[in-house]
Amino acid sequence: MAAGVATWMPFARAAAVGWLPLAQQTMPKPPVDKTSRSDEILFVNVSGLRFQTWKNTLDRYPDTLLGSSEKEFFYNEETQEYFFDRDPEMFRHILNFFRTGKLHYPRHECIQAFEEELAFYGIIPEIIGDCCMEEYRDRKKENQERLAEDTEAENAGDAPLPPDATLRDKLWRAFENPHTSTMALVFYYVTGFFIAVSVIANVVETVPCRPLKGSIKDLPCGEKFSVGFSCLDTACVLIFSCEYLMRLYAAPSRCDFARSVMSVIDVVAILPFYIGLVMPENEEVSGAFVTLRVFRVFRIFKFSRHSQGLRILGCTLQACASELGFLLFSLTMAVIIFATVMFYAEKGTKGTTFSSIPASFWYTIVTMTTLGYGDMVPDSIAGKIFGSICSLSGVLVIALPVPVIVSNFARIYHQNQRADKMRAQQKVRQARIRMAKKGATNAFLQHKEDGGLQGGDGDSTAFCVKNRSAFEHQHHHLLQCLEKTTNHEFTDEITYSEVCMMDSMGFRTSRSTSLSSQQGSTTTCCSRRAKRRAIRLANSTVSVSRGSVQELDTLHVTKTPVGTQYPQSRSSLNARTEDLKLNCTDYTAAIISIPTPPANSPDESLPNSPAIPGILRNSRSSTFNTQETVKISSL
């Protein structure tokens, strides 16, 4: 119900007194309103801008945030006001809605920001008043189109194919996105070339060439070099047919493809040739056959796969179908009217060219479009007067729908440009996202090495710890919890792949006494497939990639400070470029974790270590710092 109704409710209830004498039963008890009835002014502070309003105003819409008890969550006891940390400019509109019952859409605001504010305050956008509804809908549609394009561009064929793509998928990709592979590009240009050749041949074969010896008449080149031209035509048609059949084979949905515009154009382009093949050498039929040749010109439309501008034009015409229809209709009406008038006006003139009304159609059209060939000219005064009116009105009628078509064209053109720009920026965006992700995992892994694992004990960790915000601490703790839950650790992509390669040689490493680490069999991780998957699933529990500089010739294994043993063993290898001093800034370490069956005790792992081929125990393995490290360098 509208706000106004709430205001009138007490009145309606009071007026119910009028029913009382008529009532045949006793009245029910009225609901008891325990809340205080007196109206009070509420203070609402939105990011510093203080609004004041009656409580009743807000109570009008009990299913919004401000009208329900939900706003108590935002009440600030010290300042005795409701504090919202939102946009104060937008709040103005929200509050106006409560006051007047009508929601207006501010035109200068971003529509998504507006919708978010509405969602926050619990107001559905559908109640925007009629005055602003159209603008809101238009902007919303525009925004959605833009977003749809973005997602489309993201999902578009630029993504690498899954490795198990069939020949069909590959072929289709090649057709739709020629720039993905060289073969596709070659094919693209070859077809383009042959389309051009075919069209030019069609044109040139009608040009008059010098006649054969012994004849006077000029021959069209098509007849002079008929063998050459027919060979060319056959070649082109063969290529087009091949292309069409391949597209048909590769299309994911053959029915849809067969019904699409481009496929129809393809078929129409090559059909005349095949019909000519089956047509007998009959005189009267070949006349019709010659007409069929006209359809060869449709080959030029095949260029629309190669040209974006043509596609835009096609889209525009489609979008403006109604305007074009209107143009046609109004022109027809005007043509008929003026043709009739001119015919009757010129009827009296001797030897007039306006022999019938259909004949006058030609004059009317030529005049209205301001062509004025001059083959039909009115003689009588009436004819001249009406003829001039005809030409003036023609200009008007044609000029009217043109701006609509133009604006549609501009809109579609800009959309296309935007899509292109998005595609170009796509790579940059992806790289940025990857960098951000790596940065986060870098921080976490660094934190772990700094001994944050133990919850920041000792001064050694103090340096690094204080540089991180509370948020980071909590995030890291969370990741640690995840590690503990899954019994795996986060690690780095490059070192992981390194380890994989080493594992293919049966490499196992272990820690020193107080460590328990084991690299379990890594056969599962070392197939190429898993490696790729591991690299791609960069943020999974199995392996996490860090993009910093890695030197993997030394692998360090950290051990926990004295006395503490990991309840569950993990294998973790730290690769560091330098000695283990707590060097927070220049960290290039990586932790690799490999799924292993949990090793039970450190002692078991020890016997394995000598049996590792190709691993040298570094002499520095005996150096121990605050955290005992065993450096193992690989080949």
Added chain:
Amino acid sequence: MVLDGMELIAITVVIGLFFVMFKQFGVWEPLSLDESSDCELELSTVRHQPEGLEQLQAQTQFTRKELQSLYRGFKNECPSGLVDEETFKTIYSQFFPQGDATTYAHFLFNAFDMDRNGSIRFEDFVIGLSVLLRGSETEKLLWAFNLYDINKDGCITKEEMLAIMTSIYDMMGRYTSPSVRDDDPSEHVDKFFQKMDRNRDGVVTIDEFIETCQKDEDIMASIKLFENVI
């Protein structure tokens, strides 16, 4: 010069176009009476200001704060200060979406519009509310009688009562249980008259009405229920 038919028409058309052009230049104003169209605009912008707070306080039983609150709501809904019958009907109909409340709203409007000028001012509104919510039982019964007495002649006839009753049943709408039969209103009217009409003269006067109601405990109890609406 002999002009044949088409030329005549052509020249007529040309002259017509000349007239159109003249209008553009403002050379010749064709006879048009557009003074009258501006007059109607004046009425809709008439505003009404209510009497002062003190006067209203004297006339009604509301406190100052209540009057303020009431006026704020009233003014928000009707910035011009007046409620006409159509608006009133629309508002009242919103409370009864299932049925047709327009007839009853019409009667209600007349009950509130004491000076019968076709619009309810804030004073009418608040005085009526004061009677309904804060008035004595006799006053409330008087108000109800006033509502039923459509032509304000001091007595309720069977026809008036039937009209009121029909309009109340109309508000129920179609989907009721048990469903409203066509003679339900008249049956109800008969019952009402049986109870109220002491001297069986076919009309109910004020005294009969008040006396009967005061003796009826149910009605008295119900009247007390509606006191705490505001």
